[in-house]
Amino acid sequence: MSPETTKSWKVLSRLANTETDREDVPRRIEAAGLLADLTKQRLTEPVLEGLLALASERGLRDAIEAQFSGEPINRTEGRAALHTALRAPVDERPESAAEAEAVMTRVLDLADDVRRGTWRGATGKSITDVVHIGIGGSHLGPELAVEALTRPWHLGPRIHFVANIDGTSLSRALAGLDPNRTLFVVVSKSFSTLETRVNAGSSRAWFLERTGDASAIARHFVAVSTNLEAAAAFGIPPSNVYPMWDWVGGRFSVWSPVGLPLALAIGRDRFLEFLAGGHAMDSHFRRTPFAANLPVLMALTGIWNYNFLGVTNQAILPYAERLRLLPDFLQQLIMESNGKSVCHDGTPLNVHSMPIVWGGTGTNGQHAFHQLLHQGTRSFAADFIIVANGEPPASHHRWLNANALAQSQAMLMGQEDADPHKRVAGGKPTTTLVLPDLQPSSLGALIALYEHMVFCQGIIWDINSFDQWGVELGKRLAVPIFEQLGGKPALGQDASTRGLIEYLTRDDS
Ligand code: F6P
DSSP states (O other): OOGGGSHHHHHHHHHHHHOOSOOOOOOEEEETTEEEEOTTSOOOHHHHHHHHHHHHHTTHHHHHHHHHTTOOOBTTTTBOOOHHHHTSOGGGSOGGGTTHHHHHHHHHHHHHHHHHTOSBOTTSOBOOEEEEEOOGGGTHHHHHHHHHHOOGGGOOOEEEEEOOSSHHHHHHHHTTOOGGGEEEEEEOSSSOOHHHHHHHHHHHHHHHHHHOOGGGHHHHEEEEESOHHHHHHHTOOGGGEEEOOTTSOGGGOTTSGGGHHHHHHHOHHHHHHHHHHHHHHHHHHHHSOGGGOHHHHHHHHHHIIIIISOOOEEEEEEOOGGGTTHHHHHIIIIIIHHOOOBOTTSOBOOSOOOOEEEEOOTTGGGGTTHHHHHHOSSOOEEEEEEEEEOOSSHHHHHHHHHHHHHHHHHHHHOBOOSSGGGOBOOOOOEEEEEEEESSHHHHHHHHHHHHHHHHHHHHHHTOOTTOOGGGHHHHHHHHHHHHHHTTSOOTTOOHHHHHHHHHHTSTTO
8 A cells, every 4th residue: 555645654744844944863773783873864753753753654563574585575476575684684584584504505616626626627627707687677786796705815716797698798708718727607586688698608608618528517607596407508517506585586596506606705604604694684673773773764764855855867887996896786786676666566656765775986076967956957866885994005095084074065065155056956855875894794794784774665656676576577578679670561660660770680780
């Protein structure tokens, strides 16, 4: 049921319309080692009260328990969403997730073997390069985590990521690789995703052209998938297939065998620290009263911004080069989860769900798009993500954080000026998240924080955050167009698409 009919929604609407003399609430929360400063958000005590009442009215407490206990909360697909079980101690996992432990042990054993050089290629050589093939949830989390956490002294294999079907993605990854020292990791929950199938097929062809030995596939290709038959049909032996489960959504799967490249890059112990960081956030989320519960408060703050203050886009601004891929990862996590317009019962959602999420690293963004943030006409909210103990040299890091704080201050305070061109309005709602350092546990906690935030907002809006039916249409339409770009008559197409097909297939193109 759409939320605008609830009592608390009406109270909040009144507050949004009557808000005059705002007394902002200083609000700083610590959770799982992270600090969140919500002081620059436009929250007042009555607003917070209203938001917390909304959370109760929407049954958030029961919904959280339903998620953790493995109820099929992804109702359109009849599935649980149990990614939290993958990072929980074994005795705290629901029965339905019990099989995960043995599989994760195999994943971590493989990572150890490759890192130690005991996993040998078909010609007896150790592995120096891993090519990870996957897209969406089977790519974004692993690449973010590998880029954020790999340090030169970890001594693991080099990890290359291939996602896009554009051949450049694969050819760049393969350039200069020795097939005898390369391990391909094909990751696809469904094993039917076009990009991954095509990239995996071309990788196999590249490998066979150079080695001429089909039996060598068994030492150079492994797969992660729920679709064991399709992986076998591709030619990957069952012993090299690491199963996934339908109770882990793609965009929530970095904690599962999908995280294999991270384990390969940083090793077993640090991978387990990553899981522990996620679990620490889970414990906070599950046990802390809502008034001090970070994922809940971040979710409610978002609801206030998007549904009552008219905020139409959410910027993600990591001030850490190693978190360069965080905006891409969060785009999928948030927009694929909560870019919906229908409630659970199929009735329309009558209020806005998630706005556009985008972002980029500071300080680079300051010299690109921040101008619009300071003086443009569009409304936005921003999350600054900073690291207390960051990369040396110390003076660089101090400048980095000084700039992050200066930007959020400018967005809050603005500036008066007699010259209207120099006036900065201020009053922009921002949150600053502080990681103690950029380590596996803090990244784990950060990712889990956003996962739970997404979940809570889905509950408030009464949408299914765990399906993604909207992406199917384009996939289907691409099939006949592929044939028509290959020379078949462009029948059944709209005029624009037919014109483009004809242009791309004209004789002189
Ligand atoms: O097309 C969207 C999507 O289904 C995502 O939800 C998913 O993460 C991605 O494609 C990849 O899917 P798979 O892991 O099945 O290849």
